[in-house]
Amino acid sequence: MIKVAIVDDHQLFRKSLVLLVNSFKGVKVISDSENGKVFLETLDQTEVKPDIVLLDIEMPEMDGYETCISLRRNFPEIKVLIVSQLTTKESIHKIMELGAHGYFTKNSDPNQLQHAINSLQKTGYYFGMELGSVIREALLWQNRSTIDVPNAVEEQAGLQIEKIDKNTLSGREVEIIKLACRELNSAEIGKQLCISSKTVEGHKKRILDKTNARNFIGAIVYAFRNHYLSVDEL
Numbered sequence: 001m002i003k004v005a006i007v008d009d010h011q012l013f014r015k016s017l018v019l020l021v022n023s024f025k026g027v028k029v030i031s032d033s034e035n036g037k038v039f040l041e042t043l044d045q046t047e048v049k050p051d052i053v054l055l056d057i058e059m060p061e062m063d064g065y066e067t068c069i070s071l072r073r074n075f076p077e078i079k080v081l082i083v084s085q086l087t088t089k090e091s092i093h094k095i096m097e098l099g100a101h102g103y104f105t106k107n108s109d110p111n112q113l114q115h116a117i118n119s120l121q122k123t124g125y126y127f128g129m130e131l132g133s134v135i136r137e138a139l140l141w142q143n144r145s146t147i148d149v150p151n152a153v154e155e156q157a158g159l160q161i162e163k164i165d166k167n168t169l170s171g172r173e174v175e176i177i178k179l180a181c182r183e184l185n186s187a188e189i190g191k192q193l194c195i196s197s198k199t200v201e202g203h204k205k206r207i208l209d210k211t212n213a214r215n216f217i218g219a220i221v222y223a224f225r226n227h228y229l230s231v232d233e234l
Contacts, residue, residue: 002121005050006032007039007067008083009059013106017054017083024114035059036067043075050078052120055100057084057091068098079120101215102126123201124208125216168210169228176203177223180216 004021006029008014018029030050033039036059043049053071057064068080082095085106095103102125104116120126169177172193179189186197186204193200204216211222223229 002027002052002117003030003048003050004028004117005030005039005043005053007034007036007053007059007064008032008056009034010056020110020113021054021117024117027114027117036062036064036070039067040070049075052079052081052117054081054083054104057082057086065094065098068095068100072099079124081116081120081126096217096221099215099218123204123216125204169207169223169226173203173207173210174223174228176200177207177220178229180204181220181229 004027006014006017006021008017011034014032014034018032021027021029030048031039031042031046033042036055038061039053040062055064055067059067064082064084068082071078071080079101081102081104082100083104083106084091087105087107092103102116102120104113104126116126175193176189179192184192186200190197190200204219207213207219208216211219213219213222
């Protein structure tokens with residue numbers, strides 16, 4: 001059973017989301033809170049912790065950014081799925097910096113949320129279909145043709161500062177990162193490369209291991225940082 005917590009200040013949306021998520025097989029909402037402050041206070045007092053937190057960004061008292069920082073620092077085993085209507089390059093850049101495990105826009109098909117939760121629990125990351133293009137915009141916004149991501153961003157995205165040999169990523173692994181940036185899911189990547197989606201997931205797990213990234217956003221940042229990819233290639 002995947003245990004989920006929901007943090008969103010809009011009560012109607014939050015309660016509707018509770019009903020939706022509880023309808024998913026193998027998933028149970030164990031708490032819902034109106035902001036990060038209330039959620040973290042509740043988290044400290046409960047023995048049963050969520051596996052995944054569905055976290056809004058814009059909230060009073062303590063927003064999603066600050067809440068994510070606290071979770072990554074004090075509860076690193078809890079996966080953070082940002083659920084927000086914000087899709088600007090600035091907000092995505094911040095999400096990348098903070099090391100959230102995934103992003104799901106509130107404009108997405110609600111039926112996709114079950115896939116997002118299951119994918120996040122299984123692989124440790126999830127990207128909505130629109131995230132690839134927004135990541136590209138965020139990287140362009142940094143105005144670095146070679147994407148020289150600062151060390152602080154690397155740390156928050158889940159990368160170790162120690163650099164790995166540039167040859168550590170194979171051509172196939174780079175191709176998978178590139179296709180993920182183009183908004184393709186594992187099944188679509190597998191179809192393009194004539195391999196199974198299970199094989200793609202295996203490659204993704206190895207990419208995370210090789211880049212020392214906590215999530216696939218960190219792996220993408222690593223690929224740009226080490227010049228495996230450039231924005232022009234996407």
